[in-house]
Amino acid sequence: MCERQPELPLPAPPATGEAPLAPARMVNEWVYCPRLAYLMWVEGEWADTGDTEDGRRVHTRVDRPAGALPAPGDPDADAEPVPFRSRSLTLASERLGLVAKCDVVEGEGSRATPVDYKRGKRPHVAAGAHEPERVQLCAQGLLLEEQGFEVTEGFLWFAESRERVPVTFDEELRARTLRAVAELRLAAATGRRPPPLENSPKCPRCALAAICLPDEVNWFRHGDPPRMLNPSDDPALPLHVQTPGARVRKSAETLVVETDDGSATVPLIDVSELALYGPVSVTTPALHELMRREIPVAWHSTGGWLMGHTAGAGTKNVGVRAAQFALAADPQRSRRLAAGLVTAKIRNQRTLLRRNWKGTEGDAALAGALDRLKRLAEAAPHAPDTSRLLGAEGEAAAVYFALFAQLIAADKVGIEAFRFEARNRRPPADPVNALLSFSYALATRLFLGALVSAGFDPYQGFYHRPRHGRPALALDMMEPFRPLLCDSTVLMVINNGEVGPASFVTNGPACALTPSGRKALIAAWERRLDQETTHPVFGYRVSMRRLVAVQCRLLARHVTGEIAEMPHYVPR
Numbered sequence: 184m185c186e187r188q189p190e191l192p193l194p195a196p197p198a199t200g201e202a203p204l205a206p207a208r209m210v211n212e213w214v215y216c217p218r219l220a221y222l223m224w225v226e227g228e229w230a231d232t233g234d235t236e237d238g239r240r241v242h243t244r245v246d247r248p249a250g251a252l253p254a255p256g257d258p259d260a261d262a263e264p265v266p267f268r269s270r271s272l273t274l275a276s277e278r279l280g281l282v283a284k285c286d287v288v289e290g291e292g293s294r295a296t297p298v299d300y301k302r303g304k305r306p307h308v309a310a311g312a313h314e315p316e317r318v319q320l321c322a323q324g325l326l327l328e329e330q331g332f333e334v335t336e337g338f339l340w341f342a343e344s345r346e347r348v349p350v351t352f353d354e355e356l357r358a359r360t361l362r363a364v365a366e367l368r369l370a371a372a373t374g375r376r377p378p379p380l381e382n383s384p385k386c387p388r389c390a391l392a393a394i395c396l397p398d399e400v401n402w403f404r405h406g407d408p409p410r411m412l413n414p415s416d417d418p419a420l421p422l423h424v425q426t427p428g429a430r431v432r433k434s435a436e437t438l439v440v441e442t443d444d445g446s447a448t449v450p451l452i453d454v455s456e457l458a459l460y461g462p463v464s465v466t467t468p469a470l471h472e473l474m475r476r477e478i479p480v481a482w483h484s485t486g487g488w489l490m491g492h493t494a495g496a497g498t499k500n501v502g503v504r505a506a507q508f509a510l511a512a513d514p515q516r517s518r519r520l521a522a523g524l525v526t527a528k529i530r531n532q533r534t535l536l537r538r539n540w541k542g543t544e545g546d547a548a549l550a551g552a553l554d555r556l557k558r559l560a561e562a563a564p565h566a567p568d569t570s571r572l573l574g575a576e577g578e579a580a581a582v583y584f585a586l587f588a589q590l591i592a593a594d595k596v597g598i599e600a601f602r603f604e605a606r607n608r609r610p611p612a613d614p615v616n617a618l619l620s621f622s623y624a625l626a627t628r629l630f631l632g633a634l635v636s637a638g639f640d641p642y643q644g645f646y647h648r649p650r651h652g653r654p655a656l657a658l659d660m661m662e663p664f665r666p667l668l669c670d671s672t673v674l675m676v677i678n679n680g681e682v683g684p685a686s687f688v689t690n691g692p693a694c695a696l697t698p699s700g701r702k703a704l705i706a707a708w709e710r711r712l713d714q715e716t717t718h719p720v721f722g723y724r725v726s727m728r729r730l731v732a733v734q735c736r737l738l739a740r741h742v743t744g745e746i747a748e749m750p751h752y753v754p755r
Contacts, residue, residue, distance in 0.1 A: 204275055205367045207283035207326075210360070211319035213367040216385055217377035218395060225371045226500040226638070228394050255293040255331040264292030274326040279361070280368050283323045286340075295332035297323035304344035311348045312339050314359070321360040324352045374502055376743070382407065393729075396736055399721060403746040411723045419453055423705050425460035425698060427485075433469035454478055456632055460701070461485030479635070481628045486695050487621040489628050489654075494635060503638030506742040507656075511643050518572070520741075520749060521646035522564045525576045527663035527751035529560040532583040534754060535666040539590040539674055548589070552582050569646070580606065587615075587670075592678045600684045601677055610693035617687060617694045618676065618704060622669035623661070625708050629728075630657040630664075633735040660735065663751050668711060668727060676707045720750040 205224070212220035222228040252269045268289050275282040287298040299320050306313055316339055324334040339348045350356075370377060379397030380386060386397050387410070398409030422438065424431060430441045438454060440447045457473060458481045459465070465473075465480065473480055474495035482491040510516050533556040540549050559579045566572040588603040603615040611617040631654050634641045644655025646662070661669075676682045686700030696704065712728040725733065734752060741749040 204277070204280055204282040205364050205371075207281060207319050207322035210281070210322050210363050210367055211315040214318045214359075214363050215313075215315040216380055216383075216389070217366070217370065218379050218397070219389065219391060220367055221370055221376050222391055222395060224367070225374070226376075226502065228391055228500065252288060252330070255295075255333075264294075266291040274323070274330065276326055276329040279325060279329065279364065281322055281326060281364050283319075283326050285323045285327075288323075288327065290332065293331070293333050295327045295330075295334055297327060297334070297337040298340055298347075299323065299337065300340050300342060302342055305339075305341040305346040305348055310350075312350060317350045317356060318360045318363055320350050321352050321356050322364065325357065325360065376502075376745070378404075381405070382410075386410070393732070394736060396733070396740060399733075399737065400740055400745055402721060403748070409721045409723065419455035420709065421456040421458055422449055422454045423458045423460070424463050425485075425701060425705075427462050429463045430466070431457065431459075431463065431469055432466040433472050438469060451476065451478070456481060456628075458483065458628060460487065477636075479632050481632070483624065483628070487624040487701065489624050489631070492628070492631055492635075500638030500739075503739045503743060504640050506744070507639055507643055510742050511645055517645040518566070518569060519564075521569060521659070522566055522572055523749055523751055524646055524659055524662045525572055526560050526563040527753050528576065528665060529556055529563060529579040530753050531663055531666040532556060532579060533560070535670055536583065536586060536590070539671075540586075541590055541592055548586060552586050555582050572646070583666075590674055591615075610695070612692055613694050614682075614684075614687045615673065615677070617696055618673040618682070619669065621696055621701065621704055622672050622708065623665065625705070626661050626664060626669050627654060627657050629712075629731060630654075630660045630735070633732050634660065634738075636732070637735040637739045639735070639739065660738065663753065664731070667752075667754070668708075672704070672708050672711045675711070676704055679707075681707060716754065719752065719754055 209220050209224040212223060252272055253265070253267050266289075268287065269285075270287050272285045272288055273282070274285060285297050286300045289296045289298060297320055299316070301316060305311075310317060320337040320339060324337050327334045334352060336349055336351045339350060340346075341348065379395060379400050381397075381401055383397070386392050386395075389395065398407070401407055402409050422440075424440055426442045426444075428443065432439050432441065433451075434448070436452070437448045437450050438457070440449070451472065456479050457465070460483045462485075470480065470493070474493070477495045480493040481489060482493070484490055510520070533553055536549065536552060536556075556579055559575050559582075563572060563575045566575055584603075584606045587606075591601055591603070601613075601615050603613065606619070607613075607616050608620050611620045631641045634656055639656055641654040641657045643649055644659045647653065647655035647658045649655050681703045682696075682700050686697055686703065687694055688697055689695075712731075713726055715724045715726050716730060717724050718730065718733070730752060737746065738749060740746045
């Protein structure tokens with residue numbers, strides 16, 4: 184048994200409830216990529232891929248426990264050693280600071296041999312297997328030695344090629360394993376996220392590439408152009424249910440939406456979020472399955488107001504929330520971040536006016552507004568406090584909405600049906616304001632979910648101050664996207680004739696969308712999110728839906744200090 188402990192600048196803490204045992208599976212990941220292991224074990228990040236699903240399939244049989252591990256036999260006894268075979272066995276050692284789930288342990292008498300199951304084929308390398316897999320197997324061997332067994336080697340079973348590869352536990356491998364365990368536990372205890380790998384071939388196949396953002400972080404560190412590691416779009420999409428009295432239940436691997444007119448079935452794998460409007464119910468089994476899969480449920484009023492958000496246990500990344508609250512408590516840092524959000528919003532308002540101008544007043548009105556918005560965007564970063572920043576945002580909104588009616592194609596839709604004079608809400612007084620308010624509610628839900636996934640508390644903002652029931656951080660991050668996502672979607676449904684006078688109902692001073700009007704706006708909203716754009720900083724193309732997730736992840740990297748500035752989405 185190797186008693187030598189690894190030499191580190193700081194020792195790993197004792198194994199206690201405050202510094203838990205390192206899983207051998209995470210030790211494997213640490214040797215492969217320290218940042219990946221930290222994200223998975225310390226921050227609780229995870230994303231399924233085809234590889235992870237295949238790995239579960241390979242372990243289906245060996246994950247069923249069978250055969251208890253006997254006490255080590257006496258090697259000096261005259262009796263014949265008794266062979267044994269145990270499956271799905273968990274071993275732990277506080278001295279080693281290690282815990283492992285052994286797929287199979289074979290042996291006889293005092294000798295034991297761990298067997299670890301792997302997906303795929305045996306790699307053709309000199310050592311018979313890659314270092315992370317050999318280290319993980321050696322960790323199991325060290326734990327068996329702690330139980331009193333003699334362990335000199337183990338085996339890796341590769342399911343696809345059906346080959347059994349021996350791994351000898353020599354002094355070098357033992358020392359490497361102990362050092363990896365100590366490094367991982369020290370990183371967890373200090374809370375220091377390792378830097379990303381640089382231009383590594385491991386990143387493109389990594390399940391957490393879109394969470395880790397290795398090339399994006401390295402762009403800020405070294406200026407190297409990022410590769411396209413983020414998928415351009417998400418295969419799963421939100422499921423919107425707004426029919427009064429509808430019921431959502433689970434059936435096998437699907438969600439079934441039942442209404443008085445019939446039912447529709449949607450595979451759970453195709454659902455990224457469930458959005459419910461008004462009196463729509465969800466069965467307990469369906470809700471449990473959605474929470475297990477970390478698929479959030481957004482509860483809206485019939486008119487679209489976001490009332491609540493149901494999710495599973497959520498992210499374990501307390502470090503992001505701690506950094507978020509620390510930044511929010513720092514007036515200067517909060518003001519700088521808020522100024523960046525407002526500046527990006529004003530610049531994007533200016534872009535939307537320039538791109539969609541259909542005014543009949545000539546170019547003078549537009550030129551004057553563009554010039555004024557440009558000056559406000561330049562002044563916003565120099566606002567000495569939040570009140571001045573609010574003033575700049577309010578002045579920009581007045582300039583922007585004063586010309587918003589000139590973005591509507593009056594010759595196609597009829598100016599009377601969509602007359603717009605000023606932005607108003609609570610309640611909206613006309614069809615355009617009703618569309619704007621509903622689109623902002625959709626955006627609030629979108630950003631709230633993305634921020635929760637990135638580890639944030641969506642109710643602690645940096646610009647919008649905390650208030651009971653208000654997702655202040657979601658409202659913060661929405662600001663640059665209001666013109667380009669919400670307002671552009673409203674213009675699209677009006678100018679394309681997707682909504683008309685019959686899409687609205689008026690009750691006193693309030694104007695609201697009918698169910699068919701909401702359906703038309705939701706469909707246009709989802710189309711807008713599916714449209715691809717070029718990230719203005721990194722240069723790769725992503726859907727607007729994916730861009731929102733990227734920006735929220737970048738905010739997490741900013742508040743935790745990995746990147747110095749928050750890059751906002753400001754297209755030309």
